[in-house]
Amino acid sequence: MLTVPLVIIGAGGFGREALDVVAAMNETHRNRFEIVGVVDSAPSLVNISRLEDRGISYLGTETEWLSNGNDASFVVGVGDPIMRSTIAARWIDAGRSPVTLVHPSAIVGGMSTIGAGSVVCAGVQISTNVRLGEYVHLNPNVTVGHDSALERCVSINPGAIVSGEVQIGTGSLVGAGAVILAGLNIGRDSVVGAAACVVRDVEASTVVKGVPAR
Ligand SMILES: CC(C)(COP(=O)(O)OP(=O)(O)OC[C@H]1O[C@@H](n2cnc3c(N)ncnc32)[C@H](O)[C@@H]1OP(=O)(O)O)[C@@H](O)C(=O)NCCC(=O)NCCS
Known part of the structure; x- marks a missing residue:
């Protein structure tokens, strides 16, 4: 099976919950996803440190990430529906694919x-x-x-x-x-x-x- 490079948007609770789902899927689906890291436009220091604790890279803000040409797929790990809708539209406009x-x-x-x-x-x-x-x-x-x-x-x-x-x-x-x-x-x-x-x-x-x- 093809391994899909994946970026999670959101370092908060739901973003890291999504990381758990990816980890469980990787166990049963033979490393289906390669977690490139987490993008967040305003992460708290405590959440950056929580990512570090589990060995996940913080990749910078959305603007920084979307301008770097890396076309990894994405999941929006943001619980607020309005913010999630806005973020998803931005990443689709930038040519990225949701998983x-x-x-x-x-x-x-x-x-x-x-x-x-x-x-x-x-x-x-x-x-x-x-x-x-x-x-x-x-x-x-x-x-x-x-x-x-x-x-x-x-x-x-x-x-x-x-x-x-x-x-x-x-x-x-x-x-x-x-x-x-x-x-x-x-x-x-x-x-x-x-x-x-x-x-x-x-x-x-x-x-x-x-x-x-x-
Ligand atoms: C209902 C809800 C949307 C209201 O949010 P809010 O407008 O910011 O409300 P406030 O916190 O200012 O509280 C306003 C009043 O509603 C009451 N209230 C708040 N949430 C309530 C709830 N779920 N059920 C009953 N009463 C609630 C408060 O006690 C307060 O009462 P008071 O005016 O008599 O003091 C919110 O409290 C809620 O339940 N959201 C869901 C959150 C959730 O699922 N969290 C888990 C995430 S994993």
Whole structure:
């Protein structure tokens, strides 16, 4: 199998979570990826040192990296959906290609599809006939029920449960441990608070929290 040179964008928590997914995939897929390093336009010193501790190179800012001609593929390891969308567009404009990461411990049901640039972490369960758009992030132990569709740049935080036949619009974020009941629509650019239980549709650009979520 061809080894793909890969740059992770983002030295923060999710960027390094993506490194874990790559490491696990490399164990089961015979070194599928060569991690070139991590790019971040404003990394904290503590995160640079966390990269150093695991032997990963910090490659500089996006501008520095994108001007150097290296055409390694990319994954955006940034949890914020709006920032992720902007970064992905910039790297596509610069002629770079996204890769899709799926942790080997994730379960992906029949007829389910995962868009380019998405990251599916350890312990995720994707049921049958689910559609994930581009650059979707599913954090550890997320469940996505049958026949659901998550559009571009949706983020589902750890342990959240998306029931069956749920639609989640572009750029929305579902907080850790939240539950979305079956058949509901979450409009684009919305936020569901951590531990919320969503029992009715959520309009676009709306923040809901609590049980039941309001
Ligand atoms: C709901 C949320 C989006 C609100 O963010 P915010 O607008 O910055 O809210 P604030 O922190 O200013 O809190 C505003 C009020 O909402 C309450 N609140 C915050 N988050 C809440 C939640 N998840 N459920 C219930 N109430 C919440 C606060 O206690 C505060 O109440 P008060 O006005 O009575 O003091 C955010 O708290 C959240 O839950 N985001 C998801 C984060 C997540 O999943 N993190 C895990 C990452 S791995």
